[in-house]
Amino acid sequence: MKVKIILFISFTITLFGCKNDLVINAPYKDIAIIYSFLDQNEPVQFIRIEKLYQNNATTNTTEGAQIADSLYFDTLVVKLINIVSRDTFYCYRVDSIPKDKGFFSSAKNTLYATKIPQNNNADEVYQLHITNPKDNKTFISKTSLVKDAAIDNRKIVINLVTPNHTFAFRFTPGRNAALYDLIVRFQYKEMIKSDTNNFEIKNVDYFVAKSAAISGSLEKSTIVSREYMNYLRGKIVEDNTKVRRSLAIIYQAYGGSAEFASLLDLSKPNLSVVQKNPEYSNVSNAIGIFSSRNFVELKMETDPTNLLLIESNLPNFHP
Template sequence: MQKTIWLLMGALFLVIGISSCDNELDVSADWKEIAVIYGALNPTDASQYIRIQRAYLDEKSGALSFSQIADSLYFDTLDVTVDEFHNGAYSKTFVLNKIDGNTIGLSKDSGVFASDVNYLYELDEPIKASSFFNNYSYVLTVQNPNTDYLAISNTISVGNAEITSPINHNLILELQIPNDTNNVMVAKYQEGKFARTYDMVISVHVLEVNKLDTTQTVLKTLDWKLFGNLRTASLNGFAKATRVINTRGFFYTLQNGLEENDDIYRRLVGYDLRLYGIADEFYTYINVNKPSIGIIQKKPEYTNISNGFGLFSSRYINAYRNLKFHASTRSAVMLSNDTKNLGFVSY
């Protein structure tokens, strides 16, 4: 009799947390214990977090009958370790601790799955980035000591990328975006080792102030995606990459993200710039799981977890925070046809 296995999965950390989804596989084998694992190591983070949940099959009940029961989502006991290898030689072992992400600001989105707890496994030390002479790889081992169930995966650490435009990692200047529909901005960077693709995002911070009571303020953040899924020249790293961006996207981001409101005025407070580099298997996973187009809805399955499902990979996030806009940019948002009715003022 054919049975259905429901994979209760958490999505990967991308910039900002963990979300959940489900995936359905048809199998005819007898029940066996299996884990769904998601984690993306990042050398720029002080701690790393791995989500590990159960996959289960049941002949009599659908997956939703278990979705609000935390005990059905999580293992009671697991031994989770990450081994570090430097240029192929064993270096050290990290023992991961089980924590509730809700207690450290990593809350799980509410929905059909239980969110009263959000168990994660924490590696409370930074990992190392690969560089010209140094390759760092990491092996994840997940074992249930009560059943001897074992799942293993590995990834190689993505190296640092050096940004030279629109900011320079050595000399950060105020960002100038003129009110010109034909203006372009050039993004330049040196690719990090073992990165497959890059995304660059500018997060624009806008302060809204009530005109009648200036103590009432709201800080909003709008993401302007300069480019995404830009493939690297190779996995060897250190190639120079250039991307030309029409700066009209900056004004469209403000126009689409803010509503006209005569009761408030707005200020451009500043921005953050992030460059996201992801490993090859991360890129493969994203592409396999893109929304289906056309009448064919069946998707291939991709996992790099041995005796499990999910993804264990690496990324490198270059983040520059609390940067300033040039005075000309603050003037431009007051004059642009796209944003002149949004109540922007200069300092």
């Protein structure tokens, strides 16, 4: 499983990856591992619930890890409760999403899913409530739903003549967001030179900020024009069998909640020789994180001469 912590990547990895904690030859006890990141802009919300893997005396670690049923609870009652509106949304079991291959069995991938209404104007808090009917044990957590950021739609001007020229990324953070990844996406069309009807839409993502904490009601970051162009040159290599055409510059903002900010903070290297960072969990009677994220993007207004400038500095681009 990838360990690089970037907001929009890490949420996906947590839900659909193969990571399971490992306890070797410990007394058996069902311990739940729970991960979920709500996103009001997603049509379906997913919750990953697994058992902490525990080896036993009759099965070695490698053999036991390949028994898919040992990683999941037989029956669970899973629901999301909107604490503000008091609406309850029961989750259904999903077994159709492929699981990344790894040390643990990928033959089965059980998730729980449900739909929640979108209301960007409401300040919403959701509680995750899970019950295991087998022993009546409950696992509970709650998170404030991160709302949409508002990206400022100003015309982008790129200037390669002035040495330190910059263009801005301005946005108003969404309610309940604690940190952001900010991305400037360059989108282009790449065609086969001998058959321009055969093409692919490609993107180059430039990170303006990674896991940046919110400091005010209006956030502004700047991008140096020359640095941005050099980055694009490094990512788009010359290929004389292709013809390319620029399409758009898109600003993207990935927001994370306070719980995710706490997780990142505890994930930072501990330079002490005696202390160990505690593992973060905000789920009662279980291990894991129940949190919220939000993704918005905006196609920016770009002067046509700027797109021509970009194309003239990149290989195999033609108007």
